[in-house]
Amino acid sequence: MTDEEGEAGTATGVEVQPWIPFEDRRRARGRKKEAVLRMAVRLFLENGVHRTSLAEVAAALNITKPALYNYFRSKDEILFECCRLGREMYEAGIADIAARDGSGLEKLRALIRSYAKVITQDFGQCLVRFDDRELSPEARADIRRAKRRIDAAFREQIARGISDGSIRPCDPKVAGFVITGALNGIGTWYSPDGPLSVDEIADGFVERLVDGLAVRRVPAKAKVAEA
């Protein structure tokens, strides 16, 4: 059904053919689906999924309610597609980092930055701010699996870092919860109009999470003690 047949169609599009809005149609459809999702996710985030009726989504797009059903089978599906897009953003970041080299700490830093960037975007917030239970059982399972994979990615780098000496010995599970929890929080207060840019936020979070809050206790006495 989603048989994306590559760009062959586009190629023929070069010779502007009169009776072939064929490929165009499909592209238009894709664009419209996307537009629906973008509007839906915005409204869902702004007003809550439950308090956003499909009528509102449709109205905001200047179409009628049943028109939405041309693109999606149900509200659930819309919600899930939003989440799926978010999921893919996280996963892309994780996959990218997994392919790189670096110590556990370095990769953890990269994960934090990547996650921070995703969660400042609409779709990225879906995984965190929408309630699993709104989804169909299958969709829910899908999303939950994704969340577990994300958690696992963090824990893995923490464990690696502990092994390679770049990260302090600690419980990777708790440490992971600290990190993802802190990052998820961003979704609740971040605004693109706010004073902090995404990069500043990402850097700030990396620094705080990596270095902690306490001043390094390396006073003279300590040095002696260490010596």
Next chain:
Amino acid sequence: MTDEEGEAGTATGVEVQPWIPFEDRRRARGRKKEAVLRMAVRLFLENGVHRTSLAEVAAALNITKPALYNYFRSKDEILFECCRLGREMYEAGIADIAARDGSGLEKLRALIRSYAKVITQDFGQCLVRFDDRELSPEARADIRRAKRRIDAAFREQIARGISDGSIRPCDPKVAGFVITGALNGIGTWYSPDGPLSVDEIADGFVERLVDGLAVRRVPAKAKVAEA
């Protein structure tokens, strides 16, 4: 109100009085309100506020739906009362700590511990897991104010710590978000049946947030640089 526990009220019921005591009435009413809230918050957390109908709450309490309206004017009010109880728990902790002595870091540690303990309890999760927008405008304002006060408490101690040299120089706002975000996350995964006790969680979080993840880099050069 939360501490009005035990069967004291029932005990006096021994001398079967026909026209039910004076003071008892009020206390019984209070106990019932409390029971409603305890059940409501549990169901709200378990299934989501929107997916929990008052009929379900009533049924779980073996009373009828309209009976709830004897104690609360609306679902909103029930929700707000839950949140208010949570709010009071946070505020009690904050007030307690504010009254103590200690460096910024010490008090921050205490705040983290206190917050962690509250957020592992049903009412404590209300502030975080329920959507503001479900509440009436006044209730919402009340809760938002409370959240700001809580944030402010963290930031204040961070700023104090920076001043008194116990905490690294950093943006207190970002640092506060890191901390409260991490702590709020607890509400999404904590289970009393889980492997970690509340105290273990609290300690773990304090440690990670305060000490960070990176191993302390205290090489010879560093010492020199600091000197």
Next chain:
Amino acid sequence: MTDEEGEAGTATGVEVQPWIPFEDRRRARGRKKEAVLRMAVRLFLENGVHRTSLAEVAAALNITKPALYNYFRSKDEILFECCRLGREMYEAGIADIAARDGSGLEKLRALIRSYAKVITQDFGQCLVRFDDRELSPEARADIRRAKRRIDAAFREQIARGISDGSIRPCDPKVAGFVITGALNGIGTWYSPDGPLSVDEIADGFVERLVDGLAVRRVPAKAKVAEA
């Protein structure tokens, strides 16, 4: 849930008790459910199940649509209850006849009469005129089972009649289909205002089905042959 506790309640009702509309309530509820069913079945039969909205049923009863949901969980359930009442009427007739004595033919006559009487009543027509597939799977199974039992009752008496010599040797299945088919047809044309009374119809059907249409061929040869 339908725990009709007999007429005990009515008995106590003699001493008019002030605070006990208790039993009354239940009876009123029962009466209302019944009223709903009676109105629903009438409209369903008159306009077709699908073309009868619950709004129409409610309006005809001078109540609002959701009020129906106090008594029934869904349109399906209303439909099923109608069918169930019909089913019980058939089964009562069958059970009654099963308890009597008589040859296969005599009992078959009684079955035909009984069936004819039921199918001239609203609820009796439900089994025949409503589409199985409108029902939930369970309800559907229930009704189909009932239909099979009814068919079986006819076939059983036909088979008995063949054995005891009161009925001609023939395929009981086909014969049963002839009979029940003919009887079911009554539901499509019978009207209480029509020229034929239920008894006349029943008698007419018994006669035609039992005696057939052809005049008895009893020519001289035949007599000899039989002699």
Next chain:
Amino acid sequence: MTDEEGEAGTATGVEVQPWIPFEDRRRARGRKKEAVLRMAVRLFLENGVHRTSLAEVAAALNITKPALYNYFRSKDEILFECCRLGREMYEAGIADIAARDGSGLEKLRALIRSYAKVITQDFGQCLVRFDDRELSPEARADIRRAKRRIDAAFREQIARGISDGSIRPCDPKVAGFVITGALNGIGTWYSPDGPLSVDEIADGFVERLVDGLAVRRVPAKAKVAEA
């Protein structure tokens, strides 16, 4: 229209003509209409008219929903055409028999056989299994007239049979209802995969309806009386 069978049309297509033949066009159109009707009637019978959407019909034919509107103006019209085809089958049978000679009983036998054959076919079941009220007023009137004509045909032969001594004196209306009711019933249980062939069914029904169920009572007295 129903007999326009085989691939004759396709065969002429061998000589690939660019601007599609003249007559072929109309014939192709006719074939497509027919295909739609055949699929529609099947689905209507299988799932019920109301529960069969035009989208399903179209999908089953590998065309799109609006394409159906090239051949039919509405769902009603499709339904009516199905019924009309059924009607014509019944009427053809009746006309055929009317043209023959024979006693009332003989013709009645023929009518029963004819009706039985029609009602085992998809289109033949339309008149009986679909609800009149689904049709437009005009279509409905047409179909109801047809039903009355069919009933009249049965009654006429019954009356003739009574006159010519081949059929027992009885109420032709009731007798007709017995017969058509029994025959209509076939539509509800007949399956081409079942154990009984159409002819066996037809014979069985003729026999049961004509001869009845009771054994012939030809006691000695009766003989005397007749003598």
Next chain:
DNA sequence: TATGAATGAGACTTCATTCAT
């Protein structure tokens, strides 16, 4: 105080049908 009943508002969804291409 507590209850059964009732209500009004609103949500999601389906579908026959039309329109521009």
Next chain:
DNA sequence: GATGAATGAAGTCTCATTCAT
């Protein structure tokens, strides 16, 4: 002739809330 998109009307059901008792 055929398609994708869009629409309006309708239907079932849920739920917070109120009322009479």
